[in-house]
Amino acid sequence: MSLQTVVEDIRDEARARAQEISDEADERAEEIIADAEADAEQIHEEREAEVERTIEQEREQRLSSAKLEAKQARLNARRDILEDVRGDVEDALAALEGDRREELTRALLDAAVDEFEDSDELSVYGRASDQSLLEDVLDDYDSATYAGERDCLGGVVVESSESRVRVNNTFDSILEDVWEDNLKAISDRLFEDQ
Numbered sequence: 001m002s003l004q005t006v007v008e009d010i011r012d013e014a015r016a017r018a019q020e021i022s023d024e025a026d027e028r029a030e031e032i033i034a035d036a037e038a039d040a041e042q043i044h045e046e047r048e049a050e051v052e053r054t055i056e057q058e059r060e061q062r063l064s065s066a067k068l069e070a071k072q073a074r075l076n077a078r079r080d081i082l083e084d085v086r087g088d089v090e091d092a093l094a095a096l097e098g099d100r101r102e103e104l105t106r107a108l109l110d111a112a113v114d115e116f117e118d119s120d121e122l123s124v125y126g127r128a129s130d131q132s133l134l135e136d137v138l139d140d141y142d143s144a145t146y147a148g149e150r151d152c153l154g155g156v157v158v159e160s161s162e163s164r165v166r167v168n169n170t171f172d173s174i175l176e177d178v179w180e181d182n183l184k185a186i187s188d189r190l191f192e193d194q
Contacts, residue, residue: 078191085190086179093153093171105130105155106137108169112158113144115167120160123147126170127154 096104109124116122122144126134134156135146150157155170179186 078187081190082183082187085186086175089175090153090172093175096154101130101154102133102137104171105133108155108174109137109141109144109158112156112167112169113141116158116160116163116165118143120162121145123159123161125150125157125159127152130154 105126113122120143122141124134124138124144124146125148126146128149131146131149138144138146144158147159150170153171153175155172155174157166157168157170159166
């Protein structure tokens with residue numbers, strides 16, 4: 001074996017080894033690239049899922065906010081309607097005339113007088129425009145006199161200086177009690193379709 005042959009054998013072996021190292025490096029590079037691509041895909045999917053979650057949360061928040069605003073608007077509209085209805089009732093009470101107004105005033109005065117002792121001197125107050133009506137009605141009571149006006153829709157406020165008692169039997173106070181006691185029923189009836 002000549003030196004030339006030995007050199008050729010070493011070169012062939014070196015080339016084979018270099019090719020083997022190159023193939024291993026290529027294989028390793030492909031593995032690294034595949035791992036990197038898999039990692040990149042996983043990161044991409046995670047980011048995409050995160051973006052979807054964020055979008056869904058924002059959508060839910062906006063939907064919830066819109067529902068809350070709609071509910072508030074509906075409640076405000078109902079409140080406005082109830083205020084209008086109450087205003088209409090107050091107007092109707094203020095506009096009562098004649099026998100019906102006298103009948104209600106007498107009933108309220110009777111109920112108020114019943115709250116006092118027979119010996120009490122009573123002062124009766126009422127709506128300014130009801131003064132003559134009250135004076136006529138008070139002719140039937142020995143211990144009660146018209147004492148002046150009160151800002152109200154009608155009815156009476158009766159006071160006794162002896163017992164320091166005041167009975168408020170105005171249309172306003174009766175309406176307030178009836179309104180509060182029946183507000184849910186009134187609301188249900190007005191808004192039964194909703």
